[in-house]
Amino acid sequence: MNLLIDDFVSTTKGKVSLRTILTSDEDYQLQYYFDEVQLSMLQLLSSLATALFQPSISDLKAFLKNGVTGEKYEQALVTCNQEWFDSECFMQSKSPEKKVGLNAQISTIVSGIESGTSSNASGLFSNIKMVECTCSDCIHVLNYNLHMNIKGERFSKTGATGIRGGGAISTLISGGSLKQTILSNTIAVDYYNEQAQISENAENSPMWIKPLQGKVYQATNIGLIRGLFALAYHVSFKKEDKSCLCDICGHESNQLVASFNREKYQGHYGSTKNGRDANAGWWLHPFTPIRFKDSQFYPITARDQNWQSWQELDSYIIGKETTNSIIKPAYVVTQHQHTANTGKTALLVGGNIADQGSITGRVYDLFSMPSTLSRQHSKVTQVIDVGLIYKDKLKRAFFLASKNSDMKVKKQLLNSIDIDTQNRYIANAQQIIQQILFNVDKRVSSELREQAALELSVEAKRIYKTVQNKYQHDLPLFKALVKGETVFYKK
Numbered sequence: 397m398n399l400l401i402d403d404f405v406s407t408t409k410g411k412v413s414l415r416t417i418l419t420s421d422e423d424y425q426l427q428y429y430f431d432e433v434q435l436s437m438l439q440l441l442s443s444l445a446t447a448l449f450q451p452s453i454s455d456l457k458a459f460l461k462n463g464v465t466g467e468k469y470e471q472a473l474v475t476c477n478q479e480w481f482d483s484e485c486f487m488q489s490k491s492p493e494k495k496v497g498l499n500a501q502i503s504t505i506v507s508g509i510e511s512g513t514s515s516n517a518s519g520l521f522s523n524i525k526m527v528e529c530t531c532s533d534c535i536h537v538l539n540y541n542l543h544m545n546i547k548g549e550r551f552s553k554t555g556a557t558g559i560r561g562g563g564a565i566s567t568l569i570s571g572g573s574l575k576q577t578i579l580s581n582t583i584a585v586d587y588y589n590e591q592a593q594i595s596e597n598a599e600n601s602p603m604w605i606k607p608l609q610g611k612v613y614q615a616t617n618i619g620l621i622r623g624l625f626a627l628a629y630h631v632s633f634k635k636e637d638k639s640c641l642c643d644i645c646g647h648e649s650n651q652l653v654a655s656f657n658r659e660k661y662q663g664h665y666g667s668t669k670n671g672r673d674a675n676a677g678w679w680l681h682p683f684t685p686i687r688f689k690d691s692q693f694y695p696i697t698a699r700d701q702n703w704q705s706w707q708e709l710d711s712y713i714i715g716k717e718t719t720n721s722i723i724k725p726a727y728v729v730t731q732h733q734h735t736a737n738t739g740k741t742a743l744l745v746g747g748n749i750a751d752q753g754s755i756t757g758r759v760y761d762l763f764s765m766p767s768t769l770s771r772q773h774s775k776v777t778q779v780i781d782v783g784l785i786y787k788d789k790l791k792r793a794f795f796l797a798s799k800n801s802d803m804k805v806k807k808q809l810l811n812s813i814d815i816d817t818q819n820r821y822i823a824n825a826q827q828i829i830q831q832i833l834f835n836v837d838k839r840v841s842s843e844l845r846e847q848a849a850l851e852l853s854v855e856a857k858r859i860y861k862t863v864q865n866k867y868q869h870d871l872p873l874f875k876a877l878v879k880g881e882t883v884f885y886k887k
C-alpha cells in the first residue's frame with residue numbers, strides 16, 4: 397500500500413485514495429469515530445499533498461481555483477519520492493541499536509483513551525475497550541497522531557515530545573469541500589521557506605530515510621517535508637492476518653493491528669525545554685499558532701478544561717501583541733491571505749486540552765472567516781471584544797456583590813460562584829459567537845457588533861439571574877447579588 401496512490405482514507409462513501417479525493421468532483425466526507433483522528437487525517441492528507449506537489453504559491457493558487465487533474469497528479473508522482481510513502485516504511489524508523497522497544501496497546505495512541513501506563517495519564521474515555529484493534533490502513537493516521545499531537549508525559553519517562561511540542565492546538569483552513577480543505581492546508585514551498593528561515597542546506601528527506609542524529613535537533617536544518625512528518629519515536633506495528641472490524645474507521649479488514657512497539661529518540665527539538673536551552677530553535681510548524689515570549693517561541697496550547705477557543709480567535713487569525721508576548725497565527729493562516737479566492741472558508745481550531753499526560757477536554761470548533769482577512773479582520777476582533785466585555789461585566793458584578801458588608805464571611809462561596817458563572821458564560825458564548833460570525837462576509841462591522849452586544853448581554857444577564865434565583869433563600873447573599881447586578885445597566 398502506498399499513501400500517495402492507494403485507497404486508505406475512510407469516507408462516508410467507502411475507502412478512497414488521496415488521488416480520488418483531489419482529482420474527482422465528488423464531495424467526500426471523512427469518516428472516523430474520533431474527531432481527533434479526523435483532525436489528524438486532515439493534517440496528514442495536506443502534508444502528503446505538500447510532499448507530492450511541493451507547490452509554489454502560484455501553483456497553489458491555481459490548484460485552489462481550478463482543482464487538480466489526474467494528469468497533474470500522475471506527473472507529480474513521477475517527480476516526488478513516492479517510495480517514502482510506502483506503508484511498510486512510512487513514519488517508521490528503525491532503532492539504530494536494533495532494540496525492539498516497549499510494547500503498547502494500540503489504544504494508547506488514540507489520545508482520548510486512558511492508557512493506564514503512567515500515573516498522570518488519563519483520557520476522556522475510561523473504557524480502553526473502545527479501541528482494541530485497527531485495520532492496517534488506520535495505523536498511519538494513529539502513528540501520525542502519536543508524533544504530532546500526543547504529549548510525551550503520556551508515556552511517563554519513556555515518552556518523547558515531538559517537533560510541535562506537547563498539547564499544541566491546530567488551526568486549519570476549512571474549505572467548502574474536503575478537496576478544498578486539503579488544498580487550502582497544502583504548504584507553498586517557496587513562501588514557507590521564506591517565512592521559516594530554513595537553511596539552504598537543510599535536510600529534506602524524512603527521518604525514516606535519514607534518522608535524526610545527536611542530542612539537539614536544530615530547527616534550521618530540518619526541511620519542510622522532513623519536518624511535516626518529524627518523528628519522536630522509532631515505531632513498529634505488529635500486523636496479524638486475522639479479520640477485524642476496525643475500531644477507528646469501522647471498516648472490515650483481513651489484517652489486524654492490536655499493538656505496537658516504540659522507542660524514543662534521544663535528542664531534543666526546540667519545542668522542549670532541553671531543546672530551547674540548547675538553542676535548537678522553534679521549527680515553524682505550519683498548523684500551530686505560536687507565542688513569542690522572552691525571546692523564545694512556544695506553541696499555543698489550550699490551557700484548561702474551561703478554555704474556549706473564541707477568546708483568542710482574533711489572535712489566531714491576525715495575531716495579537718500584549719505587553720509581554722506576541723501571538724502569531726499559524727503559518728497556514730498567513731498563507732491563506734495570499735492564496736484565498738472568494739470561496740467560503742472557515743477556521744478549524746482543534747486539539748486536546750491536556751494537563752501533563754491527561755486529556756481533560758477536546759476542542760474542535762469551526763469559525764467562519766472573512767474572505768479578505770487583512771481588510772476585514774476588525775469585524776472578528778470587535779465581536780470577540782464584545783464577548784470579553786461581558787465576561788468582565790460578570791466579574792465586576794461579583795466584585796460589587798462581595799463589597800456588601802454581610803459578604804465578608806461568604807467570600808469563598810462568592811468566589812467559587814463567580815468562577816463557575818464565568819466558565820458557564822465562556823462556554824455558552826462559544827456557540828453564540830460562532831453563529832454571529834457565520835455571516836461575517838455579508839454584514840457590516842457595526843451590525844455584527846450590535847448583534848454581539850445584544851445576544852451576549854442577554855446571555856450574561858440570564859446566567860447571572862440563574863445564580864440569583866438559586867440563592868434567593870439566602871437573603872444576605874441574594875441582596876448582595878442584586879446589588880452586583882447594577883453593573884449590567886451601567887455604561
Ligand SMILES: [Zn+2]
Nearest residue numbers: 531534642645
Ligand atoms: Zn481502519
